[in-house]
Amino acid sequence: MAPRIRKARPSDKEQLMSFIRGVWGGHDYIPQVWDEWVRERASPVYVVEVDGVPVAMNRLKLLDDGSAWLEGVRVHPAYRGRGLATMLGENSLKVARRSGATLFRLASDSRNRAAHRQISRLGFAEAARFSVYAPSKGPLARDGARLVLPSELDDTIRLIRGTREFELGRGVYWDGWRATAMTDEVTRGLVERGEVWRSGRAVAVARLGGEGRGVWEQICFLGGQPRDAVRLARCLLGREREASERWTYVPQRSPVVHALRASGFERDVSIILFERGAAKG
Numbered sequence: 518m519a520p521r522i523r524k525a526r527p528s529d530k531e532q533l534m535s536f537i538r539g540v541w542g543g544h545d546y547i548p549q550v551w552d553e554w555v556r557e558r559a560s561p562v563y564v565v566e567v568d569g570v571p572v573a574m575n576r577l578k579l580l581d582d583g584s585a586w587l588e589g590v591r592v593h594p595a596y597r598g599r600g601l602a603t604m605l606g607e608n609s610l611k612v613a614r615r616s617g618a619t620l621f622r623l624a625s626d627s628r629n630r631a632a633h634r635q636i637s638r639l640g641f642a643e644a645a646r647f648s649v650y651a652p653s654k655g656p657l658a659r660d661g662a663r664l665v666l667p668s669e670l671d672d673t674i675r676l677i678r679g680t681r682e683f684e685l686g687r688g689v690y691w692d693g694w695r696a697t698a699m700t701d702e703v704t705r706g707l708v709e710r711g712e713v714w715r716s717g718r719a720v721a722v723a724r725l726g727g728e729g730r731g732v733w734e735q736i737c738f739l740g741g742q743p744r745d746a747v748r749l750a751r752c753l754l755g756r757e758r759e760a761s762e763r764w765t766y767v768p769q770r771s772p773v774v775h776a777l778r779a780s781g782f783e784r785d786v787s788i789i790l791f792e793r794g795a796a797k798g
Contacts, residue, residue: 518568520601522608525555525562529571533564536593547574547589550728554589562589563608565601572596575605577612581706582698585613587623590632606639610793619795624694627787641791645687646769649788651762653781657755661748662721665713673713674704676720682740685768687790690722690738696790699738712737714753719745723753725760734758736765743776750777 530551537547554562554576565573572593578586587609592601610621625632627646665673677683677699689696690707697703699722707713712724719741726735734754739746754763764785767773 520565520567520572520599520604522563522565522604525564525571525574527552527555529564529574530555532571533574533591537591540591545591546728546731547591549731553728561612563605565592565596565604567596573601573605575602575609577609578695579613579616579618580695580697581703582620582700583618584620584622584698585609585616585618586695587621588695602635603638606635610639614795621793622696623791624696624788625791627789633789636791639793641793643789644792645685645689645790647686647691647766647788647790648769648774649764649766649785650774650777650782651764651785652751652754653783658748658751659755661752662714662716664711665708665715665720667708669715670705670708673708673715673720674701676715676718677704677738677740680720680740682738682768682771682773685771686738687792689790691735691766692724692737693726693728693735694788714749716749716752717745718742719749721746721749721753721765725758731762732760733762733764734760735763739765739767739773740771741773743772746773747776747780750782751780 534548537545560576560578562574562576564571573596574591575587576589580586587606590602590605613621625636688698690699707722712722714721714723721736722738723736726733736750736753739750750765
């Protein structure tokens with residue numbers, strides 16, 4: 518029987534997890550988020566079914582900047598090389614376009630060259646590279662950052678857009694492994710929620726993140742004068758909040774990278790942001 522795409526059902530979990538649990542040495546996050554994902558109708562999960570059995574999956578999420586985010590592609594080892602990941606991607610592009618999206622994004626580990634080839638076949642191109650840095654063990658700063666007030670919105674937007682990091686990073690902030698453009702409206706929402714911080718001539722977006730049972734302290738955007746940026750990072754990641762991991766995203770080739778390394782931060786992983794314009798067909 519030819520493969521067909523349909524929306525995922527809760528009953529697909531056992532079959533899909535039978536091969537997903539072994540991904541990344543048993544550290545794949547999909548088993549932790551499956552129940553939450555399949556309940557969220559606004560961000561559909563799709564599966565490819567062969568002979569009545571789900572053998573591949575992905576998820577589509579519409580973000581606050583109006584873009585569509587593609588994530589969670591997994592294919593059973595026995596069915597790889599048959600174009601199932603491309604089928605899922607093309608389906609997501611069509612669904613997102615019908616919802617009004619004209620910009621499509623996804624991310625991949627910089628080492629996953631097999632995934633990069635498949636991503637290229639979908640018409641995506643590399644937009645930016647980021648590294649994720651975690652502080653070394655030991656005490657962090659307890660002060661040195663102040664919350665941006667709504668009355669400072671216009672000045673903060675100018676500061677963000679004037680940073681080298683905004684330019685190198687395509688103007689996005691990260692939440693988990695999803696990137697959203699910091700449009701005026703998106704930035705306004707970040708400020709109103711108390712997630713934008715300043716220190717001297719540096720600015721950061723910081724929030725608690727999490728998927729499944731994991732909770733992490735994340736600096737979603739960090740830019741500006743390198744010394745001030747490090748002060749912000751050490752302060753925001755030093756807050757006494759329950760978090761299993763603490764990290765900051767920084768575009769590669771940013772001057773802030775060198776300052777973080779000098780302050781004892783260590784690179785954890787590197788990721789590539791891919792983009793595609795309006796889909797056809």
